Amino acid sequence: MSDLDRAIEQLRACRLIPESQVRELCYKARELLIEEGNVVSVDAPVTICGDIHGQFHDLMELFRVGGDVPDTNYLFMGDFVDRGFYSLESFLLLLCLKVRYPDRITLIRGNHESRQITTVYGFYDECIRKYGSANVWRYCCEVFDYLALGAIVLGASSELEPSGSGVNNMTQSTMPVDDGELETEVLNSRGEVTMSTYRPRQRSSSDASTDSRNISPPRDISAAPGQTAAPARTGAPGTGASGDGNGSATTSRTGAVLCVHGGLSPLIDSVDKIRLIDRKQEVPHEGAMCDLLWSDPDEIEGWGLSPRGAGFLFGGDIVKQFNHLNGLSLVARAHQLVMEGYKEMFDGGIVTVWSAPNYCYRCGNVAAILELGEDTSSGGTVARSNGEYGRSNGVVGADNTVVSPGRRYRVFEAAAQDTRGMPAKKPVADYFL
Amino acid sequence: MAASQIPNLNLLRRGRGRGRGGSRGVEDGHSTRTSGKDRVVQGTDNDASVSRLSAVELGYLVDPYAKALTPPGSATRRFPIINRGMCAGSDTRVFRLFTSRRPSDVIYHEIDFAVNTAAKIRAIRSTPNLQRALELDPASNDVTVSEAGDALHTPFYHIHPCDLRSLSPNLPLSEALPGVDRTLPTLLISECCLIYLSPTEAAQVVTFFTGHLFGPTYAPFVGSEEVQSSPIIAPLGLILYEPIRPNDPFGRTMVSNLAARGIQLQTLNKYASLEAQRARLLEQGFEAGQAAADIDFIWERWVNEEEKERVAGLEMLDEMEEWRLLARHYCISWGWRNGNNPGAFSGWTTLQAQPGE
Numbered sequence: 001m002s003d004l005d006r007a008i009e010q011l012r013a014c015r016l017i018p019e020s021q022v023r024e025l026c027y028k029a030r031e032l033l034i035e036e037g038n039v040v041s042v043d044a045p046v047t048i049c050g051d052i053h054g055q056f057h058d059l060m061e062l063f064r065v066g067g068d069v070p071d072t073n074y075l076f077m078g079d080f081v082d083r084g085f086y087s088l089e090s091f092l093l094l095l096c097l098k099v100r101y102p103d104r105i106t107l108i109r110g111n112h113e114s115r116q117i118t119t120v121y122g123f124y125d126e127c128i129r130k131y132g133s134a135n136v137w138r139y140c141c142e143v144f145d146y147l148a149l150g151a152i153v154l155g156a157s158s159e160l161e162p163s164g165s166g167v168n169n170m171t172q173s174t175m176p177v178d179d180g181e182l183e184t185e186v187l188n189s190r191g192e193v194t195m196s197t198y199r200p201r202q203r204s205s206s207d208a209s210t211d212s213r214n215i216s217p218p219r220d221i222s223a224a225p226g227q228t229a230a231p232a233r234t235g236a237p238g239t240g241a242s243g244d245g246n247g248s249a250t251t252s253r254t255g256a257v258l259c260v261h262g263g264l265s266p267l268i269d270s271v272d273k274i275r276l277i278d279r280k281q282e283v284p285h286e287g288a289m290c291d292l293l294w295s296d297p298d299e300i301e302g303w304g305l306s307p308r309g310a311g312f313l314f315g316g317d318i319v320k321q322f323n324h325l326n327g328l329s330l331v332a333r334a335h336q337l338v339m340e341g342y343k344e345m346f347d348g349g350i351v352t353v354w355s356a357p358n359y360c361y362r363c364g365n366v367a368a369i370l371e372l373g374e375d376t377s378s379g380g381t382v383a384r385s386n387g388e389y390g391r392s393n394g395v396v397g398a399d400n401t402v403v404s405p406g407r408r409y410r411v412f413e414a415a416a417q418d419t420r421g422m423p424a425k426k427p428v429a430d431y432f433l
Numbered sequence: 434m435a436a437s438q439i440p441n442l443n444l445l446r447r448g449r450g451r452g453r454g455g456s457r458g459v460e461d462g463h464s465t466r467t468s469g470k471d472r473v474v475q476g477t478d479n480d481a482s483v484s485r486l487s488a489v490e491l492g493y494l495v496d497p498y499a500k501a502l503t504p505p506g507s508a509t510r511r512f513p514i515i516n517r518g519m520c521a522g523s524d525t526r527v528f529r530l531f532t533s534r535r536p537s538d539v540i541y542h543e544i545d546f547a548v549n550t551a552a553k554i555r556a557i558r559s560t561p562n563l564q565r566a567l568e569l570d571p572a573s574n575d576v577t578v579s580e581a582g583d584a585l586h587t588p589f590y591h592i593h594p595c596d597l598r599s600l601s602p603n604l605p606l607s608e609a610l611p612g613v614d615r616t617l618p619t620l621l622i623s624e625c626c627l628i629y630l631s632p633t634e635a636a637q638v639v640t641f642f643t644g645h646l647f648g649p650t651y652a653p654f655v656g657s658e659e660v661q662s663s664p665i666i667a668p669l670g671l672i673l674y675e676p677i678r679p680n681d682p683f684g685r686t687m688v689s690n691l692a693a694r695g696i697q698l699q700t701l702n703k704y705a706s707l708e709a710q711r712a713r714l715l716e717q718g719f720e721a722g723q724a725a726a727d728i729d730f731i732w733e734r735w736v737n738e739e740e741k742e743r744v745a746g747l748e749m750l751d752e753m754e755e756w757r758l759l760a761r762h763y764c765i766s767w768g769w770r771n772g773n774n775p776g777a778f779s780g781w782t783t784l785q786a787q788p789g790e
Contacts, residue, residue, distance in 0.1 A: 111751065112751070116749075117749065117751065120512075120513070120748060120749075121512065121751065296753075307745065307750070307753055308745075308749060308750055308751060308753055309745045309746065309749045309750060310749055336753075336754055337754035337755055337758075338754075339682060358686060359755065360755065361686075361690065362683070362686055362687070362690060362755075362759075363682070363683055363686065363755060363758055364681070364682030364683045364684070364685055364686035364687075365682060365683075430484075430511065430512065430515045431676075431687060431690075431691065431759075432481070432484070432515070432625065432676075432759075432763055433477035433480045433481050433625055433696070
């Protein structure tokens with residue numbers, strides 16, 4: 001067993017590794033991350049995760065629900081540290097996994113991966129407390145500077161392979177199954193389907209605009225009698241793949257998915273502009289890099305000032321335009337607590353994924369991860385681009401929007417801290433008393 | 434307390450004088466028995482003082498008195514979300530109030546556990562800054578401190594070591610809260626206080642003030658031949674600040690987290706909503722008006738943009754959603770009765786309240 005595997009084993013048990021090993025790990029991680037572009041390309045299938053915030057026991061629950069590394073391909077959208085009591089264990093484990101399985105786990109930077117923020121929100125103090133000096137904090141911050149700013153997921157399927165484990169009597173479904181393709185599915189931590197939505201199968205380009213984004217019922221089911229028969233579902237379970245090779249006017253290839261911690265920036269109108277940023281630095285207080293890590297979508301038009309004091313608010317029109325210009329079908333981001341674990345906005349143009357259940361041991365929320373299946377209809381070849389191909393090769397509807405990927409949300413609750421034989425201190429959450 | 438206090442108060446009565454009762458309190462000076470639960474509640478005072486000091490040191494609040502009233506060595510930097518919130522702590526309001534209104538037209542009463550009042554009086558005695566704020570001359574006869582060091586009386590300021598649960602209508606008024614002028618317009622403030630009592634006890638405390646202490650009084654006879662006039666009913670207001678909404682996921686987590694610390698918010702279920710808070714005020718005699726708003730509402734509507742920007746500039750707040758969640762689970766409710774002075778609370782009628790649940 002290599003030192004790295006031993007470190008992984010130790011960290012999985014929520015036990016820290018020696019400082020010298022952290023130093024070595026961080027050095028190796030930097031060597032690896034420096035080779036990554038600002039926007040990493042990731043092939044579906046992939047499981048996209050939001051904020052972790054040092055909630056180590058919940059990270060273990062996430063792996064239980066989503067599958068282990070390297071079996072599952074993961075993309076974490078930042079905010080590994082701060083707030084929770086196990087930022088070190090959580091981040092170091094993820095980093096070990098990154099070094100051990102670089103092609104099976106992608107880490108991008110969150111606004112908490114910053115020297116300034118970690119001194120306010122707990123990670124710095126945790127390093128001092130657990131290692132007796134700021135050395136480990138410094139090593140980690142150097143790694144933060146090398147983390148990618150975003151990722152592009154390519155080759156996701158527009159249709160989910162049904163998980164087949166539905167609990168029918170508690171499933172809210174938009175039916176009918178026969179004529180629609182499964183677009184979204186929500187599963188609880190026991191793997192039971194609690195909600196699913198379908199959209200009409202794509203018949204021609206003029207029908208593409210009827211897809212049912214935003215988890216709303218399909219609007220045009222009755223108008224679909226002439227559609228092709230339901231495809232034979234031949235994809236491997238869990239990949240979301242379907243055997244939809246039925247020669248309809250369209251292929252089932254979807255637009256690319258941009259993953260970023262916070263959101264968009266008024267200074268960034270194309271994915272390529274993200275690639276031009278000099279990212280290897282502390283997160284600046286303003287500018288494109290800051291915005292990508294700090295901004296939030298909001299029910300406004302255009303851009304607005306953020307109450308966070310950094311980044312911007314951006315409306316549905318901004319998302320729609322950005323997605324269209326970049327051949328994207330979806331922006332996946334984290335950064336904002338959502339009580340249900342995930343939240344789609346703007347007709348499904350953007351989704352917030354939040355992966356820290358009972359955030360800060362206080363908020364009472366559930367968490368979620370988002371699985372995107374692999375599209376096998378094109379014989380497994382995936383176009384390598386930032387998604388710009390999407391407008392010519394992807395499914396283009398009457399309004400030139402590309403089809404969104406099938407989305408499976410696995411929702412989970414906070415892990416019981418005392419039942420896993422791991423050290424856990426009783427967290428104290430602050431209130432006004 | 435010495436009966437000689439009372440004439441002082443009458444001499445010092447000013448037109449707009451307002452007393453102040455209520456606080457976080459629950460242990461009395463008579464009993465030496467302190468239950469574990471009471472100690473935990475007493476401890477919330479320190480917790481809140483530490484939060485206040487953190488907010489002061491980071492520039493959220495201006496309060497030169499916070500440090501003197503926080504136990505030495507307990508200073509801790511709180512997360513921005515707590516700094517932004519409201520924190521009471523060994524209340525410094527009297528010092529800030531008296532320094533901002535000179536000459537003082539307010540008589541201020543504080544009621545708390547003896548253990549908390551004694552600590553506060555010690556702090557006052559050892560801190561010239563606090564004495565100056567109160568314009569105390571230690572050499573003067575105006576200041577009396579009880580033998581146990583847990584009660585303090587000056588012409589304008591009274592600290593009562595008192596278990597609120599001991600306030601009973603059977604208690605002679607002169608003993609209950611010495612120094613209270615029952616005829617003055619009076620404002621009661623309860624900051625995260627009554628919620629620690631049982632619903633019955635909490636209601637009894639309010640009734641003690643509305644019906645007994647500030648029940649109808651009669652002007653003293655000036656001459657033996659004068660016929661007794663009609664009763665004086667002092668205008669009386671109550672402001673409550675406490676948690677609400679225990680039944681959503683955040684609220685349920687709050688209840689269980691606090692329970693793990695031994696803190697039981699006993700009236701939380703009974704007064705779980707803004708609506709229930711308003712109904713409570715009406716029921717308890719504040720018939721002229723009842724209103725409520727959660728802290729999220731108050732932050733959004735009462736705090737001006739300039740102040741919001743100032744606060745936003747102090748620390749980057751990466752907890753907007755959490756802040757809103759937390760702020761929606763605390764409310765301020767206020768109610769009043771006009772008594773013999775229909776205009777006493779006219780200023781309150783224009784306050785922006787939050788409609789609905």
